Amino acid sequence: MPQKKFSHKELILIPSSIAVLGVILILLIGLLQHELSKKPLQTKQTSSNVTKGLPESKQKEKTIVSRPVREIAFHDQSFSVGSNQPEVIVVEFLDFQCPFCKQMVPVFHQLIRDYENKPVTFVFRHFPIITKHPFAFNSALAAECARDQQAFLPMHDLLYENQDRFTNSTISTIASTLNLNLTDFNTCLAERKYQTRITKDLSDGFDLGITGTPAIYINDRIIIGATPYEELKNIIDHELQKDSSK
Secondary structure (H helix, E strand, O other): OOOOOOOHHHHHHHHHHHHHHHHHHHHHHHHHHHHHHHOOOOOOOOOOOOOOOOOHHHOOEEEEOOOOOHHHHOOOOOEEEEOOOOOEEEEEEEOOOOHHHHHOHHHHHHHHHHOOOOOEEEEEEEOOOOOOOOOHHHHHHHHHHHHOOOOHHHHHHHHHHOHHHOOOOHHHHHHHHOOOOHHHHHHHHHOOOOHHHHHHHHHHHHHOOOOOOOEEEEOOEEEEOOOOHHHHHHHHHHHHHHHHOO
16 A cells, blocks of 8 residues: 655644644643642541441531631622621531531521620521532522522521422422412522522632531631531630630
């Protein structure tokens, strides 16, 4: 079979093409390394992923973040309760299908009551782990749509209350129970009106290194997993005292 002879022009294009492909490959490798460097190492045991089946004492870890996190953990579009001029900001990243998040419902209600007249704000942000919890994202959407009708916390509570028997019709049933304007609520839900807000919460959570829920920030401290009331109260009181001593 006669060997093909390349023209002078073709001989120039061959190394040029290889060079271009090489540059593209380098860029792709660089992009991959950049993305991997941003992804948090999953070394922590958290309450909603790798802790399943572990003893209760191992189902939460606590650490102190070495850098300020308020600008990431706090978001002014998030639902919040408490002081407009807080010295302490408590942020919970939650998943409505996370059983450990469900344990925190009475704890947060008690904390909100206890600090009602103090410079403390409680912020609720979404971190639906859809790989494990198929209804978590729609539940987050439902809570935000209920918020349009001043019913975020009632929806929040009933979503958790129905966690063990959740079906495709659960959200509609809860909305009816709360006497919401169903036309407005269903339109909001169908249009996924607050999808961007929830993905923003997820993005900020990933930037903070969160891999499971609940993840609770108290100023620059992070507590992963279901935590007793007394422990959170002690941290909040410590932060209040620290701020007042400045």
